[in-house]
Structures are given as structure tokens and as C-alpha cells.
Amino acid sequence: MTILITGANGHLGRHVIARLLARGTAPQNLVAGVRDMSKGDDLAAQGLTVIPLDYTRPDTIAAAMEGVDQVLLISSSEVGRRTAQHQSVIDAASAAGVAKFVYTSAPKATTSDLVLAPEHKATEEAIAAAGLPAVILRNNWYTENYAADLARAAETGIIAASAGEGRVASASRADFADAAAVILMGENHIGQVYELGGDVAWTYAELAQAAGEVLGRDVTYHALSPEEHAAALAAAGLDAGTAGFVVALDAGIRAGALGDTDGTLSRLIGRPTTPLVDGLRALL
Template sequence: MTILVTGATGHLGRLVIDSLIARGVDPSTIRAGARDAAKASDLEARGVQVVRVDYNNPETVAAAVDGADAVLLISSSEVGKRIAQHQVVVDAARAVGVPKLVYTSATKATTSDLVLAPEHKATEEAIAAAGIPAVILRNNWYTENYAADVARAKETGVIAASAGDGRVASASRGDFAEAAAVVLTQDGHIGQVYELGGDVAWNFDDLAAAASEVTGREVRYTPLTTEEHATALEAAGLDAGTIGFVTTLDANIRDGALAETDGTLSRLLGRPTTPLIEGLRAAL
């Protein structure tokens, strides 16, 4: 069985490969797809096949997909370009009749107001239209996304956000990577859409408490209005596009876009998801 992992040099991709090998997959049957193969030399040293996968170059994608029994399409990091890039992989998978395509989507992608949802929704629709046997992994937020906030809080004692009392059902990247490895290697998942999140949905007071424990100093959460948050981000030197993205995301969180968790991730893993404090400590 040959498994292609796209985006293999990214944080999630590397962890997926780690999880596949930990589950007993022969490294020589894993294809690590990377835009820059030189960045995957460590994977090659472990016996993993390294192939060039550039979402902007359909020929590289077609060659990498050919002969694969399962393909993990890790969503592109280029927000705004994802739909066209993902379509390249979908088209290649359809052309060669890939038996299983696994896609890392976003929570409630087809119905959510989450700022990142539209590109994921379009990709899910493209996969369905192609008629490819697929598994959709709708990943909630990575705990590691807040590592930089906690690192700053070690100096300032403050985590400021405009998320109100919104909750985030985050889990560690390792948890989501292991779930991907499970569905790539097990039968019985085709056609499933899994809403994946941590066992506990925390709010930003909880995040501040976790930061206090991890950093060893008191950290408090300072709730801001959207306008106050935008002003603070502008003062920090962020551009208008980034400010709009960050404040919209916090508004999504405030409205509950990342709050739902039903235990699906822990059931796939066969264990509890990584607690917030442990995830942050490992990330730092």
C-alpha cells in the first residue's frame, strides 16, 4: 500500500508521517510530497520516498498521485489560493482513480461562518463532484496556534483578544495527525465526514490560566472590543488585511464557530485528546 502525504514538510505533514511509521507502516511505502524536496532530506534519510508536489504545478501532482493507494491532501497554507490548488490534486486523483482521498478541512465547513470555511467548503464540493472515495477530516483549531500568544504573555502577563467568552475545542497537531494516520491505514472510513476537536472547549480565561501554569507567572485575559483589538494590532505594525483576518476570526470564536466537540477525535484515537496545558507546554 502506497500512501502519499502532501505538504509533508509542514508541521502537520511531518507529524502524519511520524504517526504512520509509529503505526507500523513501512517508510518505503510512504511518499512525502514537498514543494522543495531539499527540505525533506530528513524524511528521505528515514527511508521515506520524497516526491515533488507543487500545487501550482499540475504535472508534479499527477506524477506523485499516480500509483498511490491513499492520498492525504493537507490544505494549502496559501489562504486565498486554496481552491485552485486543491482542485489540481482532486483532478489528478480522479484521473488515476485513487482508491482513498483524505482531506483536512475545517470545522462545519459547509455551514460555518468561520472566515476560513469558504475555501474548505469549495474543496469538499470539488471532491464530491469528482466522485472520489473520500474521507473528510474537519479539524478544529490547533492548540499550537496559541503558542506565540503564551510566549508573549510570559513577558507581558496579558493575553488580549476580542473573542469574548467564546470557546475553542482545540487539540494538538499531533492528535489531528494521528487521526489522519488512522483513517489512511484503516478500512471503513470512506464516505465519512468527521468533525474533529479536543475533548474540552476552553475559553480565554482558561487559556490565560493555562499560560500561567506553563510560564510560571500570572497571566490574565484582557477582553477587547473588535475596534480596540484592531487599534492594538495596528499599533503593533500589522497590515490591514491581517488585522481584518485576526479580528474576524476572534468574532467567529465569540459567536461559537470553534466551540463544538463531540468526542469523535478521541474515539478515532482510542484515547483522550491532549489537554490544553500539555499541548502548550510541548509547543513552547
């Protein structure tokens, strides 16, 4: 069984590889697709096959599928370009006749109003249209997403956002990667859509409290209106488009887009998910 991991040298990709190896997958059964081959030397040193795979170059994607049984498509980080990039991977996997296609999507991708959801919805629809034997992993937020907030809190004692009382069921990248490893190594998952999140959904006030515990100082949450948030981001140097995107993300959180948790992730990986405090502490 040969498994191709796209974006293998990224944060999530590296965690997935680590968990596959830890769970007993032989390195020679893993193919690491990387855009920049110079960044895959350490993976090759572990015994993996490292190949060029660029979401914007379909020829590299088709070549990467040769002899592959399973594919993990880690969603592209290029917001606004993902749908076309993912389609190239879907087309190549379909032509290659892979036995299992796993995709890292977003929470409730087909019904959510979250600003990130449409591209994931389109990708899920493309996977279904291609008739691929697929498993969809709808990953909630990574706790690592809050590294910048933690750094600012260390300097200012403030976490500012317009998320209101919305909750986030975050978990560590390692937790989500472990779930991907379980799916890739296991059977009877084809056709499943898994909503994955941390065991505890927290508010931003609780995020501030956890940050204070990690940093050893008082940290408070400043709840901003969307307008105040946009103005603060602009004052910090963000362009209007980026600031609007961040405010829109917080609007989704405020509306509850990331607040659901039913224990599916912890059941898949066979252990509790990483608590918020521990996830933040790891960022230090």
C-alpha cells in the first residue's frame, strides 16, 4: 500500500508523516509530494520517496500518482486559487484509479457561512463528481493558528478580536494529523465525512485566560465590533482585503461556525485531544 501525501513538507504534512511512521507504516510505502525538492531532504533521509508536486503544475501531479494506492490531499494554502488547484489533484487521482482519496476540508463545508467554506464545498463536490472512493476530514481550527495572538499577548497583555462569545473547538495539528494517519491506515472509512474538532470548545475570553497561564502574566480579551476590528487591523498595516477577510473569519466564529464538538476526533485517534493550554504552551 503506497500513500501519497501532498504538501508533505508543510506543517500538517510533516505531522501526518510522523504519525504514519509512529503507527507502523513503513517509510518506503510513503511518497512525499513537495513543491520545492530542496525542502524534502530530511524526509528522504527518513526513507520516504520525495517527488515534485506543485498544485499549479498538473504534469507534476499526474507523475506523482504513478504506483500510488492512496492519496491525502492537504488543502492548498492559496485562498482564492484552491478550487482549481484541488481539481488538478482530483483529476489525476481519478485517472490513476486510486483506492482511497482523503481530503482535509473545513467544518460543515457544504452548509457553513464561514468565509473559507466555498472553496472546500466546491472541492468536496468535485471529489463526488469524479466518483473517487473518498473520505472527507473536516478539520476545525488548529491551535497553532493562534501563535501570533499569543506573541502579541506576551507584549501587550491583550487578545483583541471581533469573535464575540463564539466558541472554537480547536486541536493541535498533531491531533488532526493523527486522525488522517488512522484513516489512511484503516479500513471501512470510504464514503465517510468526519467533522473533527477538539474535545473542548472555548471562547476568546478563555483563550486569553489560557494565554495568561502559559505566559505567566495577565491577559484580557478585548471584544471589538467588526468596524473596530477592521480599523485596528488597518492601523496595524493590513490592506483592506486582508483585514476584511480576518473580520469575516471572526464573524463566522461569532455565528458559531467553529463551536461544535462531538468527540469524533478523540475517538478516531484513541486519546483526548490536546488541551488549549498545552497547545499554546507548545508554541513557546
